[in-house]
Amino acid sequence: MLSRVKLISRRPFRWFSSVVSYPEDEGDWVYSSEWWGTESDGNTVFLSNSDKGNGVVSVLAYPSSRPAPSQWPAVEEWLQQKYAKVHPERENAGFKILGYQWRVLRFNDITRQSTAKVMAVCKKSDPGSFFLMQQPHCLAVPYLKSMISAGLATLALRFDLLSATKGRKPVHILCIGHGGGSLPLFLASKILGSTVHIVEIDPVVISASVQAMGFPATALKGSHDPALPDIADKRLWDGINERLFLHEADAEHFIIDNKNIYDLVFVDAYDGGDIFPWKLWDPHNTFLESLKNCLHPEHGTVVVNLHADSDVLTETECVVPTLRHILPVGKYVSKVCKAYKDVLLGKREKSGLAFTVSVPWLCNMSLVVSNCPAADGRRDLLLSSLSSKASLVEVALDLPFSCLQYIKRGVVVVD
Numbered sequence: 001m002l003s004r005v006k007l008i009s010r011r012p013f014r015w016f017s018s019v020v021s022y023p024e025d026e027g028d029w030v031y032s033s034e035w036w037g038t039e040s041d042g043n044t045v046f047l048s049n050s051d052k053g054n055g056v057v058s059v060l061a062y063p064s065s066r067p068a069p070s071q072w073p074a075v076e077e078w079l080q081q082k083y084a085k086v087h088p089e090r091e092n093a094g095f096k097i098l099g100y101q102w103r104v105l106r107f108n109d110i111t112r113q114s115t116a117k118v119m120a121v122c123k124k125s126d127p128g129s130f131f132l133m134q135q136p137h138c139l140a141v142p143y144l145k146s147m148i149s150a151g152l153a154t155l156a157l158r159f160d161l162l163s164a165t166k167g168r169k170p171v172h173i174l175c176i177g178h179g180g181g182s183l184p185l186f187l188a189s190k191i192l193g194s195t196v197h198i199v200e201i202d203p204v205v206i207s208a209s210v211q212a213m214g215f216p217a218t219a220l221k222g223s224h225d226p227a228l229p230d231i232a233d234k235r236l237w238d239g240i241n242e243r244l245f246l247h248e249a250d251a252e253h254f255i256i257d258n259k260n261i262y263d264l265v266f267v268d269a270y271d272g273g274d275i276f277p278w279k280l281w282d283p284h285n286t287f288l289e290s291l292k293n294c295l296h297p298e299h300g301t302v303v304v305n306l307h308a309d310s311d312v313l314t315e316t317e318c319v320v321p322t323l324r325h326i327l328p329v330g331k332y333v334s335k336v337c338k339a340y341k342d343v344l345l346g347k348r349e350k351s352g353l354a355f356t357v358s359v360p361w362l363c364n365m366s367l368v369v370s371n372c373p374a375a376d377g378r379r380d381l382l383l384s385s386l387s388s389k390a391s392l393v394e395v396a397l398d399l400p401f402s403c404l405q406y407i408k409r410g411v412v413v414v415d
Contacts, residue, residue: 025400026066026117027138027145029361035062035102035115035140042104046212052202054272055108059212064100064117072097079121082238094124102140103213105180105205107272113205114179115140118214134181134214136189136240137400143305143364144183147266149393149406150357150366151303155264156389157372158299165396167192174198174262174294176251176280177269178205181215188240190397197262198246199254206248219244252279255290263296268305276306281336288343295344301370302344306333306356307363337367337414344369355382358410367414379413386411 035042042060050057067075079095098120105113117138122129139145155161163169170193175184178200188196198219200206209215218241247254251269270276279285295302341354353374356365374382390404 026064026135027140027400029142031064031066031140032361034064035104036112037062045103046208048204048207050107050202050204050272052204052271054202054205057202057204057208057272058106058109059208060104060106061212062102062104064102067100075119076121095121096124096127097121098130100135103134103180105208105213111270111272111274113270114182116180116182116213116215132212132214134185134216136182136185139182139186139401142361142406143359143366144186145401146357146359146364146366146406146409147183147268147303147305148186149390149403150368150386151264151266151301152393152397153386153389153403153407154353154368154370154372155299155301156392157370157385159263161191162392162396164193165191169193170195171264172197172260172262174260174265176265176267178209178246179268180213181209181219181246183266183268184244184246185215185240188243190399195243196245197260198244199249199251200246201248201250203248206246215246216241216244218242219246221245221247252285252287252290255294256286258290258294260294261296261300262294263300265291265295265300265302266305267302270305270307274307276336281339283339283343288339292344292346295371297371299370299372301368301372302340304336304340304367304369306336306365306367333365340367340369341414345371353382354414355379356410356412356414357407360406360409365410369414379411382413383408383411 037060042062044058045061046057046059048057049055076095076097083095101118101120102115103118104115107113117135117140118132119135121131121133139148152161159171160169161171164171171191173184173187173191173194173196175187175196175198178184178198181198184196184198188194206220210217210220216237267280269280280287282288291302294300337354337356345352345354351374352369352371354367354369356367358365386407387404390402390407393399394403
C-alpha cells in the first residue's frame with residue numbers, strides 16, 4: 001500500500017553517481033507517470049467485490065514504454081528455449097510478445113495497493129491464446145525498494161546473505177500481505193536459497209494477482225490450487241514458483257499456528273480503508289508475541305511498511321479504545337513502532353535494534369526491528385553499520401537501484 005506526496009511529472013534526480021553502474025531499472029520512479037493515472041486512464045481487466053474489508057477490488061492496465069520493441073525478439077527466443085525444455089516434441093512452437101503493461105491493484109477505485117509490470121504473450125500457432133508473466137526483476141514503487149534495502153542490509157549484519165543468493169545457504173522469508181505479489185516474487189527470483197511464504201486473507205486479492213497480474217499460479221497452496229497455464233509452467237519460472245508458498249489465511253491465525261523459524265519478515269497489510277489492522281500491532285495481542293517466537297533469535301528481522309503522512313498525536317495524546325481499530329495508523333505511527341520494538345525485542349532491547357527510514361516521493365516509512373546487534377542507540381553507528389552492508393546487498397542481488405540511498409534517508413532510531 002502506498003501513499004503519495006504529489007505526482008512527479010519530470011525525471012527525478014538520480015542519487016547515485018555516474019561512476020557507479022547499475023542495470024537499467026524498469027521500475028524507476030520516473031516511469032510512475034505511466035501507471036499513476038485515474039480509473040478512466042486505464043483499462044479495467046479485473047473487478048470483484050471483497051468481503052474481507054477491501055471493498056471493490058480492481059486491476060487496471062496501462063501501457064508500458066519499456067522494454068523497447070527492439071528487445072522483444074531476444075525475450076521471445078528465451079521463451080522458446082524454456083518451452084522446448086517442457087515440450088521437446090514441439091520444438092518449432094514459438095511465442096509472440098504482445099506487449100508489456102503496468103497492472104495496478106486498487107481498492108475501492110481510489111487506493112493503489114500495488115503495481116507490477118507484466119509481459120503479455122501468445123503462441124504463434126494460436127494468436128487467440130493469451131498469457132501473462134509478471135516481471136520479477138521490476139519493483140515499481142519506492143517503498144518496496146526501501147523495505148528490501150533496509151531489511152536485507154540489516155539481516156546481512158549477522159547473516160551470510162551472499163551464500164543465500166547463490167543458493168548455498170537457506171533463508172526463510174515471510175510476507176504478511178500479498179497484494180500483486182511483486183515483493184515475494186522479487187525476493188524468490190533474486191535469492192536462490194530463499195523459501196518465501198506469503199499470507200493473504202482475501203481470496204479476491206489472490207485471484208487478482210494470479211489472473212490479472214501474472215503471479216505464478218502454482219504458488220497458491222491448499223485446496224484452491226488453480227489449473228496451471230502452459231506459459232506459467234514451473235520450468236518457465238526457473239523454479240522460482242517452487243520456492244513460493246502463497247497461503248490464504250488470517251495473518252494472526254497463521255502466525256499462532258506457525259512452526260517455522262523465519263530469518264526475515266515483511267509486513268504490508270493495509271486494507272481497503274487504508275488501515276493497518278489494530279490486531280497486527282496491539283502489544284497485548286497474541287500476534288506480536290507469536291511473531292517474536294517465529295524469528296531467528298540471532299538475526300531475525302521484521303520490516304513493516306507504515307504510512308507516515310498523518311502522525312499528529314503527541315506522546316501525551318491517546319487514542320480512544322473504541323476507535324483504535326478504525327483510525328488510520330499514520331496518526332499514531334510512533335505507537336506502532338514502540339509496540340513492535342517492545343514486544344519483539346523485549347529483554348533483548350540492548351542487543352537488538354529498531355529504526356525507521358523515510359521513503360522518497362511517498363508518505364511512507366519502513367520500520368525495521370531486528371535481533372541483530374544494536375549500535376548502542378547511536379544513529380551514526382547504526383548508519384555506518386548498515387552502509388557497510390549496502391554494497392554487499394547491491395552486488396549480491398544485482399539490484400538495479402542504489403540500496404544505500406534508500407537506507408540513508410531519514411534514519412531514526414526508535415526509542
